[in-house]
Amino acid sequence: MTRVAFVGLGAMGLPMASNLLRKGYMVTGFDLNASALDTLEGAGGKRAASASEAATEADTLILMVVNAAQAEAVLFEGGTLERLREGGVVVLMATCPPAAVEAIEERVRQAGRRLIDAPVSGGVAGAKAATLTIMAAGPRDMFETVKPLFDAMGDKVFHVGDRPGQGAMVKTVNQLLCGVHIAVVAEAFALASKVGVDLNILLQIMSGSAASSWMLKDRGPRMLQSHPEVTSAVDIFVKDLGIVLDAGRHTKAALPLAAAAHQMFLAASGRGDGKEDDSQVIRSYYALNGIR
């Protein structure tokens, strides 16, 4: 039976590790948060005192940390990577820039281990329900080896390419679409409000037309509120569209829409609205166009 080390037991990592336990995997976890380790033990897992202890003699090391810098710290500081069984697989599920994944993979390979790139989407709800979307990239045979683990955590498991970094690129492209879709709804509402169109009716019409998007239906209603509940902050898209543009720079691809959308989120953050719901990027359009 596969021995799994799991590092990063946050709001998503903990339910993901619990779903592995539920499928019968032996999971040894580590997180700086002791209460997450208590919960893992309660679900039948083992606690480790460090990432390197968790990785010791494991076949697979899953990383569900916050970003690439944390992934690098876990792997390359404290000898964690070397404790993993020779030929063992690092499964990098954190959201990282594609270029960072490529760099990490190279170092892992040089140390005699392998890496598969497998970012997720679906949020905390998807993590709990084991309905995550998993976008994995790496050699097909490695993907097939690890796939039973993915199937325990998600129900939309895709092999998007043979090279680590391609999974991160799919996640990056996902964020490109999401960020631009939010900003363009704000742009559309701002234009319509210039001539006094009722935005609630506009939203109703657009939601049922070819102009519709998932983001229009989700963020549109909150865009019409002055201080909506924060489901995801402006600063998340300042970061994520930043990763998109970094990926564009790295691959030398001009991304005019993503660049323009990023400016609007950036300006919103600069005016002090970084912690507001990302629908409030509409305030950038209102400020720019002198509305209200």
Added chain:
Amino acid sequence: MTRVAFVGLGAMGLPMASNLLRKGYMVTGFDLNASALDTLEGAGGKRAASASEAATEADTLILMVVNAAQAEAVLFEGGTLERLREGGVVVLMATCPPAAVEAIEERVRQAGRRLIDAPVSGGVAGAKAATLTIMAAGPRDMFETVKPLFDAMGDKVFHVGDRPGQGAMVKTVNQLLCGVHIAVVAEAFALASKVGVDLNILLQIMSGSAASSWMLKDRGPRMLQSHPEVTSAVDIFVKDLGIVLDAGRHTKAALPLAAAAHQMFLAASGRGDGKEDDSQVIRSYYALNGIR
């Protein structure tokens, strides 16, 4: 019983007029195409030899012509507007720039008639099935008077505001969202293709995620074909995003995403792809970023 004049019996106008006849309205039609008049007669309508003859003593004059210039020619040349019953209502259903609608409405009002602005969406299929979306703007009482006619032609009838031009703005905003949504899918695919991601799998993932849009699902598959069937041409969005930007100029609203998207359609047309399916705006991204 309301006497309706209907000018512009094209692919959409003819089924719309037929739906009015089906509901028992008396419809007198005019179009330069004689065979459309034959069809109208066959459906129980009357044919007129000119727009002004059609409008004579009518209560309502519906215009389903190609653009604002044609609407102006019909109304203000040949005395058509004056033939309409005093206090009669012009129903402008053609897609026109908001500013043009405002100008037309002013001339109609000065001639002692009234205008309601009521562009549609839903295409030929919606026109035939009487399932059009109708976005009407004008005083509420006028809207209520004309609403039975709208209900005969569409099943999503909205009163979007009290001032003519607001309907045209809703249609304009619809095209803003549609055009940017197509362009951003192309931008996303171009970035992903830079690192060799399988675009068919990418499309499948994005279609089921928060990155989804109506346009992603509709145009995405054709974006992956080299010479797809033309359902709507690049040049339509050159024109429609042009109307969007004109509306922005007229109301003094900066529209950075619409402006950037327009450039990509414009460049596609400039390279000779204006008659291609609008999904082929992706070729602008491929050309720009040296892909293929």
